[in-house]
Amino acid sequence: xxxxxxxxxxxxxxxxxxxxxxxxxxxxxxxxxxxxxxxxxxxxxxxxxxxxxxxxxxxxxxxxxxxxxxxxxxxxxxxxxxxxxxxxxxxxxxxxxxxxxxxxxxxxxxxxxxxxxxxxxxxxxxxxxxxxxxxxxxxxxxxxxxxxxxxxxxxxxxxxxxxxxxxxxxxxxxxxxxxxxxxxxxxxxxxxxxxxxxxxxxxxxxxxxxxxxxxxxxxxxxxxxxxxxxxxxxxxxxxxxxxxxxxxxxxxxxxxxxxxxxxxxxxxxxxxxxxxxxxxxxxxxxxxxxxxxxxxxxxxxxxxxxxxxxxxxxxxxxxxxxxxxxxxxxxxxxxxxxxxxxxxxxxxxxxxxxxxxxxxxxxxxxxxxxxxxxxxxxxxxxxxxxxxxxxxxxxxxxxxxxxxxxxxxxxxxxxxxxxxxxxxxxxxxxxxxxxxxxxxxxxxxxxxxxxxxxxxxxxxxxxxxxxxxxxxxxxxxxxxxxxxxxxxxxxxxxxxxxxxxxxxxxxxxxxxxxxxxxxxxxxxxxxxxxxxxxxxxxxxxxxxxxxxxxxxxxxxxxxxxxxxxxxxxxxxxxxxxxxxxxxxxxxxxxxxxxxxxxxxxxxxxxxxxxxxxxxxxxxxxxxxxxxxxxxxxxxxxxxxxx
Amino acid sequence: xxxxxxxxxxxxxxxxxxxxxxxxxxxxxxxxxxxxxxxxxxxxxxxxxxxxxxxxxxxxxxxxxxxxxxxxxxxxxxxxxxxxxxxxxxxxxxxxxxxxxxxxxxxxxxxxxxxxxxxxxxxxxxxxxxxxxxxxxxxxxxxxxxxxxxxxxxxxxxxxxxxxxxxxxxxxxxxxxxxxxxxxxxxxxxxxxxxxxxxxxxxxxxxxxxxxxxxxxxxxxxxxxxxxxxxxxxxxxxxxxxxxxxxxxxxxxxxxxxxxxxxxxxxxxxxxxxxxxxxxxxxxxxxxxxxxxxxxxxxxxxxxxxxxxxxxxxxxx
Numbered sequence: 001x002x003x004x005x006x007x008x009x010x011x012x013x014x015x016x017x018x019x020x021x022x023x024x025x026x027x028x029x030x031x032x033x034x035x036x037x038x039x040x041x042x043x044x045x046x047x048x049x050x051x052x053x054x055x056x057x058x059x060x061x062x063x064x065x066x067x068x069x070x071x072x073x074x075x076x077x078x079x080x081x082x083x084x085x086x087x088x089x090x091x092x093x094x095x096x097x098x099x100x101x102x103x104x105x106x107x108x109x110x111x112x113x114x115x116x117x118x119x120x121x122x123x124x125x126x127x128x129x130x131x132x133x134x135x136x137x138x139x140x141x142x143x144x145x146x147x148x149x150x151x152x153x154x155x156x157x158x159x160x161x162x163x164x165x166x167x168x169x170x171x172x173x174x175x176x177x178x179x180x181x182x183x184x185x186x187x188x189x190x191x192x193x194x195x196x197x198x199x200x201x202x203x204x205x206x207x208x209x210x211x212x213x214x215x216x217x218x219x220x221x222x223x224x225x226x227x228x229x230x231x232x233x234x235x236x237x238x239x240x241x242x243x244x245x246x247x248x249x250x251x252x253x254x255x256x257x258x259x260x261x262x263x264x265x266x267x268x269x270x271x272x273x274x275x276x277x278x279x280x281x282x283x284x285x286x287x288x289x290x291x292x293x294x295x296x297x298x299x300x301x302x303x304x305x306x307x308x309x310x311x312x313x314x315x316x317x318x319x320x321x322x323x324x325x326x327x328x329x330x331x332x333x334x335x336x337x338x339x340x341x342x343x344x345x346x347x348x349x350x351x352x353x354x355x356x357x358x359x360x361x362x363x364x365x366x367x368x369x370x371x372x373x374x375x376x377x378x379x380x381x382x383x384x385x386x387x388x389x390x391x392x393x394x395x396x397x398x399x400x401x402x403x404x405x406x407x408x409x410x411x412x413x414x415x416x417x418x419x420x421x422x423x424x425x426x427x428x429x430x431x432x433x434x435x436x437x438x439x440x441x442x443x444x445x446x447x448x449x450x451x452x453x454x455x456x457x458x459x460x461x462x463x464x465x466x467x468x469x470x471x472x473x474x475x476x477x478x479x480x481x482x483x484x485x486x487x488x489x490x491x492x493x494x495x496x497x498x499x500x501x502x503x504x505x506x507x508x509x510x511x512x513x514x515x516x517x518x519x520x521x522x523x524x525x526x527x528x529x530x531x532x533x534x535x536x537x538x539x540x541x542x543x544x545x546x547x548x549x550x551x552x553x554x555x556x557x558x559x560x561x562x563x564x565x566x567x568x569x570x571x572x573x574x575x576x577x578x579x580x581x582x583x584x585x586x587x588x589x590x591x592x593x594x595x596x597x598x599x600x601x602x603x604x605x606x607x608x609x610x611x612x613x614x615x616x617x618x619x620x621x622x623x624x625x626x627x628x629x630x631x632x633x634x635x636x637x638x639x640x641x642x
Numbered sequence: 643x644x645x646x647x648x649x650x651x652x653x654x655x656x657x658x659x660x661x662x663x664x665x666x667x668x669x670x671x672x673x674x675x676x677x678x679x680x681x682x683x684x685x686x687x688x689x690x691x692x693x694x695x696x697x698x699x700x701x702x703x704x705x706x707x708x709x710x711x712x713x714x715x716x717x718x719x720x721x722x723x724x725x726x727x728x729x730x731x732x733x734x735x736x737x738x739x740x741x742x743x744x745x746x747x748x749x750x751x752x753x754x755x756x757x758x759x760x761x762x763x764x765x766x767x768x769x770x771x772x773x774x775x776x777x778x779x780x781x782x783x784x785x786x787x788x789x790x791x792x793x794x795x796x797x798x799x800x801x802x803x804x805x806x807x808x809x810x811x812x813x814x815x816x817x818x819x820x821x822x823x824x825x826x827x828x829x830x831x832x833x834x835x836x837x838x839x840x841x842x843x844x845x846x847x848x849x850x851x852x853x854x855x856x857x858x859x860x861x862x863x864x865x866x867x868x869x870x871x872x873x874x875x876x877x878x879x880x881x882x883x884x885x886x887x888x889x890x891x892x893x894x895x896x897x898x899x900x901x902x903x904x905x906x907x908x909x910x911x912x913x914x915x916x917x918x919x920x921x922x923x924x925x926x927x928x929x930x931x932x933x934x935x936x937x938x939x940x941x942x943x944x945x946x947x948x949x950x951x952x953x954x955x956x957x958x959x
Contacts, residue, residue: 031862063865071863076856081878081953091864126954142864 001208002042002280003201005150008180010173012193012214014229015203016251016506017477021186024203025152029069030059047149065095068143072155074135078127084138085123091145110141114171131597132369133164140172150182157192161368161533163594166577169196170593188506190233191579194218195586199286202226205252205262208280212287218583222289222297224267230581232511234536236563237580243518244511244540250476251506261291269293318395319356320495320527321380325389326353328375347601349375351551352389354628357544359494362521362528364542364559366535366574368598372551373531377497380529381415382406393495411441414488416481418500424472424480431468434458434487441491457486462516478509485516489524499531514541535578539563544634547571550601550609553628557635567637570610608640616641647947654939661935662717662928666710669924676726676922677702700726713928722929727921732929735914740933742812743903743910745822746830747895753834754841755888759881761838762845766880767872769850777842784839793832793905800828810907829906833899837891844887849880878952885952889945893938 001024005011013021026032028044030051044051046067051059068091071077079087088110089103098106104123111119114137127135136156143151153172157165173196176183187193193200193214200217202210202225210223221227231245249266258264264274273292280290283298291297328350350372357363365373378384380391382398391398398409417423424433434457435450437443444450455465461482472480481501488496498517502510518541520526532538538545539559546556547570555568566572573594580586596613599605605612611621620640628638677696697703701712716723722732765777800806808828813821852858853876861875862868900912911930918926950956 029863031859060865060867063863065865069860069863071856071860073856077860079857079861079875079879080955082875083954086874090861090866090870094864094866094870128955139860142860 001201001203001206003208003211005182005184007149007182008177010176010183010185010196010198012197012200013184013186013203014188014190014193014200016188016508018251018254019203020206020254021203022154025069025154025184025186028152029063029067030056031063061095064091064148065146066148067150067152068146068148070136070139070143070151070153070156072158074132074139074160077139078135080127082126083123084125084127084130088123088138088142088145091142095146106145107141110145111138113144113175114138114141115167116141132160133168133597136160136164136168137171140168140175144175144179144181147179148181150184151176152184152186154186155188156185158187158189161598162535162574162577163368164597165192166579166593167595172196189579190218190229190507190581191586194581194583195579202229205257206254207262207290209263209291210287210289211280212284214583216284216287218581220284220287220298222283222287222294223263223291224269224293224297225263226289227297228266229507232508233581234511234514234540235580235582236536236539236575236578237582237585240540240560243515246511246515247508248512250478250509269297320359320361320394321357321529322392323356323376323380323389324354324392326376326379326386326391327351327388328372328379328384329387345602348551348604349601350379353548353551353553354389355544355546355553355556357495357527357529359527360521360525361544362530362542364538364545365529365531365548366533366538366545367548368533370550370598370601371548373548374499376548377415377499377529377531381413381497382409411491412493413495413497414491414493415497415499416484416488416501418503424483426472428471429468430458430470430472430475430483433472433483434468434490437487437490443491453490454486457489460489460520461486462512476509477505478512481505481509481513482516485513485520489520493526495527495529497529497531500533501530502537503532503534510537517541535563535574547574550599550604552609552638553636554610554639555635555637558633561633561635565635567631567635567642568610568639569614569616569641573613608638610639647943650943650946654936654943657939658932658935659714662714662932663710665928665931666713669927670706672922674922675702676700676924679921680727713925717932722932723925725918725923725926727918727923727926732926735926736911736929736933739910739914741814742826742908743896743899743912745815746826746833746899746902746908746910747892749826749830750834750837750895751888751892753830754837754891757834757838758841758884759845759877762842762884763849763872763877765842765846766849766853777846781839781842781846784835785843787836788901789832789836790901790905792835793829793902796828796832797905808906812909826908829899829902829908832905833895833902837895840891841884841887844884845880848883849876852876852880855879882949882953885945885948889941893934893941896934896937 001020003011003013013024015021023032027039028051032039039052042052046062051062054062085104085107088107089098089100092098092103092106107123108119111122116122116134116137122130130138151172156172157168160168169192172183175181185192185197197214199212200214201208202217202223204225210217210221210226217226218230221230225247228245228247232247234244247266252258252262252265259277260275261267261278264270267274271293278290278292280288281294283289283294327348330347330349331345353376355363365376367373375384379386386399393409393413396405398406401409428436431451431454434454435444438450438453439447444453454468458465458468463479463482463486467475467479472483475483501517502513505513514537517528521528528541530538530541542559544556545559545562546553547562547568548554549570555562555566555571562571563575566575573592576592577594594613599609599612605622607622607624608614608617608626611617614621618640624640626638626640628636629642630636631642677693677700680696694703701709713723722736724731725735728735761777761781765774768774797807800808809821809825812825815822858871858876861871896911898912899910900916903910903912904916914926915930917923918930
């Protein structure tokens with residue numbers, strides 16, 4: 001792969017997991033573990049010097065001084081036992097030879113630059129005392145410490161909430177422009193690329209398949225993979241499509257990649273010639289693609305082509321699930337020291353939440369981390385006890401059921417979880433995993449019957465029956481999520497709680513799973529509670545959408561109504577913060593940032609929970625919690641200002 | 643912090659009461675009688691009358707509950723009672739020997755830590771290299787060789803190769819440090835080797851894990867010299883689990899010196915323990931067990947406090 005970055009420019013490296021984007025950036029820093037990660041050939045020219053020819057000592061002088069890196073996980077990328085000050089001043093002392101007091105001054109300046117107030121106190125703190133967004137700011141401050149010429153940001157906002165993500169990226173863009181720092185952003189999020197990148201490199205299977213100006217690559221994609229990616233992302237700015245376009249198949253195994261074009265096995269434009277490796281050819285000025293047929297692709301649109309059926313009206317009739325004033329409070333010990341004084345803090349994870357879900361419907365539940373959406377799911381699954389309020393399933397209050405009825409309910413309500421790897425037992429084969437509930441609940445009379453049913457379920461979720469012999473680690477992420485779905489389906493449920501069911505998957509695979517869920521719903525008449533933080537995905541799959549903030553539902557409405565006509569300032573902020581994978585739209589709309597951090601659940605703001613970050617907040621909002629009001633057409637909002 | 647320590651010390655009380663109950667009951671269940679052994683042990687003929695009188699004198703004829711209450715009341719007043727065999731206060735019997743055992747244990751710990759941390763670190767840094775293999779062989783042998791056998795080897799080597807044997811009588815350190823060390827360094831070495839092996843393996847595996855952490859990558863990306871990356875960023879994290887092991891091993895050491903003290907002919911707690919058990923000297927055994935329990939609990943408290951020093955996540959929550 002080859003690419004260049006100029007001063008003050010933002011270049012994006014886009015690709016799905018395992019395509020080699022992180023490896024290539026670690027290679028620039030020469031941080032790959034030898035001898036496993038040996039750089040076999042090529043050159044990395046930085047400021048006229050080939051980094052691969054430098055002795056290690058000189059390379060060390062460049063790391064953190066001229067080139068710095070910002071890593072993906074702010075939670076694990078800072079050393080837990082060292083203070084922020086120690087970690088922030090380290091490169092200053094090492095590269096610029098500052099003494100402690102100079103470094104301290106510069107550290108305060110740096111924290112100011114990345115928008116951290118109260119710097120003196122923050123410097124004395126340790127990483128675990130900061131929020132995720134705050135830690136990522138510290139990482140950026142560390143990267144900026146020595147005025148580098150190049151910053152490589154590896155998925156800098158993947159672990160953060162949308163509103164925080166927007167803050168961080170605006171900050172990085174601003175700094176890059178102002179200080180003439182070249183910025184390489186590595187990401188899988190096409191929306192971010194559209195909003196921030198000047199130039200784009202699309203990677204697939206360890207090679208760059210398309211590169212050029214962001215506008216060209218997005219609007220006139222000339223590689224089948226890019227086209228496929230663009231089509232399979234659900235978008236907020238376009239009408240919802242009936243079925244997401246997907247790229248069939250799985251990313252290549254780089255232990256033994258196809259000799260020719262690496263995308264050929266999944267490519268719909270494949271011809272015999274593709275058995276040979278294609279070169280990167282220029283398709284227009286500043287736009288290259290690695291494909292033999294790139295010139296033939298010129299007229300194809302990268303926008304999703306499937307016609308959108310009108311959204312079915314929400315059927316009337318008794319709802320299957322009825323949640324009224326649901327609350328869940330957790331008591332936690334505040335500090336180790338106060339054990340004697342018995343002082344306990346109460347976390348109001350869920351606070352007075354009400355909604356209905358009709359049979360065969362999907363309710364999308366969106367919100368940022370810590371807003372209580374997962375707890376709602378766990379309450380419905382009967383995995384937590386309700387503090388107040390009630391959950392009625394098919395007319396019966398689930399907290400009043402006796403044991404056999406609870407067991408029966410457990411069969412009817414199933415769950416699909418986020419991480420398909422950690423929720424499957426690694427020591428059981430796929431067949432055993434799916435057969436277990438069948439045998440436990442007596443749904444299959446014999447082992448033979450169970451085996452047959454497993455094969456049936458596997459083909460239902462689009463997996464080959466022979467996969468039942470495999471173990472979870474032998475499957476890809478998408479396949480594991482399909483196994484999770486098959487396991488849930490094994491109980492012949494009516495209702496499935498999907499908790500971030502597609503969040504961990506790559507775009508092309510995510511589309512496949514969403515389509516599968518859609519198809520299963522219409523075929524089996526399933527009802528979903530779809531919990532997620534990605535607004536576009538939620539829009540795609542839900543009939544009704546509820547937005548949660550700090551334990552409360554702030555807005556709930558039918559899908560199209562909510563997205564076209566959002567009322568609550570928080571819903572609007574979420575929609576503004578979510579980047580859309582289309583550079584034209586994305587650059588036209590002004591960046592409206594939501595300021596501040598998510599308040600601690602231990603000390604939510606008085607009055608309206610959103611009042612501390614709301615641009616419209618007034619004294620009334622800070623005193624009186626708003627009541628939920630019906631604006632008509634089942635559009636409910638909790639806000640004084642609407 | 644202070645209130646935390648206070649809270650932990652309070653928690654020690656129920657632990658000790660539990661230990662006291664358990665050891666008291668276990669001793670009464672076991673067969674054997676200190677008076678029988680004392681008076682008839684060497685085959686001498688003693689009338690039943692004498693035996694009964696001795697029993698009465700030691701309070702062994704009282705109901706079990708009375709004995710228990712008496713002992714517990716004594717404990718509460720920090721009075722461990724008198725030895726049933728020698729008639730001297732238990733505290734005195736233990737005090738005379740504790741110093742020596744503690745010194746051996748502390749020296750063994752020092753030796754272990756001084757050897758284990760550099761060795762484990764080297765081994766982790768040069769994982770799967772010749773250095774690592776050598777360290778692993780050395781530590782595996784440390785685990786495999788019983789301390790007493792190593793002790794015997796040390797004595798024999800000193801005797802046959804250097805024609806020198808360590809002093810037999812105990813000199814307190816503050817009287818004559820050289821004579822003291824000449825006697826006690828050998829058992830400390832014999833015990834410390836195994837101890838070091840356990841800790842070194844712990845340091846190695848936890849350092850290997852820590853070196854894979856994201857924050858180590860961050861530190862390297864900052865362009866800091868490798869030495870600092872290891873010493874400042876990796877080791878404090880890697881030492882956390884090692885400290886737990888050091889604490890546990892130390893507490894075991896005091897009780898586990900029994901055989902080593904025999905080999906080196908040291909008059910320490912271990913030897914006293916063996917004597918007490920073979921004589922069924924109830925009060926002495928109980929006193930010794932209580933002492934070990936106290937040491938165990940205190941060392942664990944110390945380990946937790948040390949944790950708080952190294953790990954801010956424990957300090958401020």
